[in-house]
Amino acid sequence: MPKKSLNSNLHKASQAKKDEFYTQLVDIEKELKHYKDQFKGKVVYCNCDDPYESNFFKYFASNFKALKLKKLITTSYVPSAIAGGQLSLFQIEGLKPDGKQPFRIEITEVPDIDGDGAISLDDVEHLLKHNKNTATPLKGNGDFRSEECIELLKEANIVVTNPPFSLFREYLAQLVEYDKKFLIIGNLNAVTYKEVFKLIRKNDLWLGYNNGPKTYLVPDNYEQDNIFVGTDGRKYAKMGNTGWYTNLDIAKRHEPLTPYKKYNLKDYPKYDNYDAIEVSKVSEIPLNYKGVIGIPVTFLDKYNPGQFEILGITDRDPDNQYRTKMYTRKDSPKYNDLNRRAAIKVSGNLKPVYARLLIKKIK
């Protein structure tokens, strides 16, 4: 096959799934600093992480002692588009001969071999080179759903990674099934997925600290509008809407919002099809309103379960108990759009608003 068409096929395949977005160390450090105490004595598993390329591995290996980890396990996945070392942190001859061999790496200590008083990547590299027990080839392809990876998952206390965006629902469901603590990156649009929202409403899942725009390293063959070449010559993608999903407790979740506006009929219209009022900005939640409030999903970034209760979401949910009406063609030619979400009347015309969480203040 001519080189050009092979490349374009590879390009199409990776574009179709778009799973290769590599998290930058700075983003991992910025988030993980809030959870440090929770890692003491724990087995951490990064199950979508080629140890040679993942900054999650780099972070936990170099902070192994500081976090007082019991064990770090990482497994790679073979069909990874960049397997082979494009983004390699280390080049270790013999250990990863062609980049096609999925590995499991298990670390139970990282000695300060160079004696400089700090654990660095050099110490980790030395350990990987000289302690043959740390790296073991996997039997299968490293799929997080494979039997051998599930066995490792069972052993883990906390799972931390950026899993494939295309498998987010399935990935999260597996963590819940095995009752794991986790801190994972995902697209914030996933908040409205039925399965994800159910967990959020039950307070089994919440958002971490750094949610919103981030930049990820991507393979050379990725081409999209949001991709640019960095000063290091590598390709990066700007993503506006990714964040951290977790079930680890965080201080932020206990900080109360301090509303300043008072409820009044003019500023807070009632929806035409929901028994709730529209509040279009989180900062404008009326402090004295006792009924149901519709609020943008960005509220989750400020959500304190001791202060508010999440009752539902106005997004493709015809069974929502706060819905008061379903429209037909007679009401509006746009009745389908109106039924999908909450609607307000503007100058006599019905207008659907974006997805809203339905929340209520806890007395």
Ligand SMILES: C[S@@+](CC[C@H](N)C(=O)[O-])C[C@H]1O[C@@H](n2cnc3c(N)ncnc32)[C@H](O)[C@@H]1O
């Ligand atoms: C969004 S990338 C993030 C990579 C790395 N965790 C990081 O944060 O830099 C997701 C990774 O999961 C890998 N992957 C895709 N499907 C997988 C599967 N079924 N099991 C395990 N890993 C998978 C992809 O190849 C990709 O490297």
